[in-house]
Amino acid sequence: MKKILITGGAGFVGRRFVKRHLDLGNEVHCVDPIAADTGGIDPEGGWPLYAPNDYESFHFYKQDCRTWFREHRDDDFDYVFHLAAMVGGRAMIENNPLAVADDLSIDAEYWQWAKAAKPAKTVCFSSSAAYPIGRQRELGYELLSEDMIQFDDDIGMPDMSYGWAKLTCEYLALLAYEKHGLKSVCYRPFSGYGEDQDESYPFPSICKRAMAHVGEPTLSVWGTGDQMRDFIYIEDCVDGVLTTMDKIDNGDALNLSTGIYTSFKQFARIAAEECGYEPEVVGLSDKPAGVFARGGCTKKQAEYGFKASVSFREGIKKALALFAARAS
Numbered sequence: 472m473k474k475i476l477i478t479g480g481a482g483f484v485g486r487r488f489v490k491r492h493l494d495l496g497n498e499v500h501c502v503d504p505i506a507a508d509t510g511g512i513d514p515e516g517g518w519p520l521y522a523p524n525d526y527e528s529f530h531f532y533k534q535d536c537r538t539w540f541r542e543h544r545d546d547d548f549d550y551v552f553h554l555a556a557m558v559g560g561r562a563m564i565e566n567n568p569l570a571v572a573d574d575l576s577i578d579a580e581y582w583q584w585a586k587a588a589k590p591a592k593t594v595c596f597s598s599s600a601a602y603p604i605g606r607q608r609e610l611g612y613e614l615l616s617e618d619m620i621q622f623d624d625d626i627g628m629p630d631m632s633y634g635w636a637k638l639t640c641e642y643l644a645l646l647a648y649e650k651h652g653l654k655s656v657c658y659r660p661f662s663g664y665g666e667d668q669d670e671s672y673p674f675p676s677i678c679k680r681a682m683a684h685v686g687e688p689t690l691s692v693w694g695t696g697d698q699m700r701d702f703i704y705i706e707d708c709v710d711g712v713l714t715t716m717d718k719i720d721n722g723d724a725l726n727l728s729t730g731i732y733t734s735f736k737q738f739a740r741i742a743a744e745e746c747g748y749e750p751e752v753v754g755l756s757d758k759p760a761g762v763f764a765r766g767g768c769t770k771k772q773a774e775y776g777f778k779a780s781v782s783f784r785e786g787i788k789k790a791l792a793l794f795a796a797r798a799s
């Protein structure tokens with residue numbers, strides 16, 4: 472049995488890791504304040520896909536991880552999955568950048584705690600938002616590869632305060648290894664999605680919109696709808712981490728991506744097709760759209776033995792089926 476700490480464990484990504492570890496028979500310590508707009512859900516009432524309190528080895532601390540770090544000094548964690556972050560989709564990144572900047576403080580306190588508590592391994596969730604936005608523009612975008620961020624060279628402008636914070640966390644991971652021998656690996660997920668994701672994210676909101684407007688002539692998405700993302704199913708992200716996390720110790724980063732660009736217009740069309748109609752997809756230009764094209768190179772993931780397996784259409788079908796079952 473391994474002893475696991477998951478900060479931000481009640482969020483969309485955290486809930487999936489909690490389940491995997493509980494099913495593996497591990498002891499899971501989950502810390503989450505259930506802050507507004509982060510998608511965190513109190514385990515007390517059960518989580519959308521399971522009830523963590525059904526497992527004896529689940530321990531929940533409803534508090535900010537910074538408070539938890541000050542109160543706990545357990546020095547026997549086998550793994551820490553450091554997921555705690557203030558983030559809730561594009562609207563929050565663009566409209567509340569100073570709240571998002573709290574992530575700088577969360578990560579600084581994490582590494583100070585780690586220096587004292589010495590967990591055997593840290594798995595850090597960075598983000599593809601750490602990549603330079605200059606490589607994601609309409610004129611001249613490219614698949615983003617891990618070596619585009621080199622801390623001994625120019626690194627370019629990341630995506631707002633969220634990208635800055637994630638980039639800084641990666642840098643701290645490198646320093647923690649160099650100066651204190653703390654082992655870690657950083658992941659840069661692209662657009663992770665799943666059926667239990669908070670509706671501030673495009674995946675559930677576009678799927679539900681497609682279901683709600685069956686038969687209508689138009690369906691709307693934010694921005695022009697031509698902007699593109701690399702959608703990766705959340706269970707693929709979890710598999711990608713669990714397959715590769717023991718192969719990197721020095722704080723180096725790995726993408727979690729499929730290498731496939733899908734525009735929001737294409738996404739909405741697939742969702743509508745799966746609901747049995749073919750609307751014209753229109754953009755709502757007053758809504759935030761973010762970068763034009765964010766897709767991740769998969770070469771390094773393949774070298775480390777991982778390839779995402781769920782196609783975006785399959786992921787959409789899974790979500791539509793669950794939403795329909797819940798509605799009936």
Ligand SMILES: Cc1cn([C@H]2C[C@H](O)[C@@H](COP(=O)(O)OP(=O)(O)O[C@H]3O[C@H](C)C(=O)[C@H](O)[C@H]3O)O2)c(=O)[nH]c1=O
Binds near residue numbers: 561672677735761
């Ligand atoms: C909620 C919603 C969004 N959208 C479109 C508008 C934007 O072009 C896009 C925003 O997606 P998201 O909120 O996932 O933001 P990104 O800029 O792609 O950044 C995301 O991916 C990085 C890697 C992170 O790490 C962030 O956590 C995550 O927010 O979805 C719609 O078209 N309709 C909708 O209802």
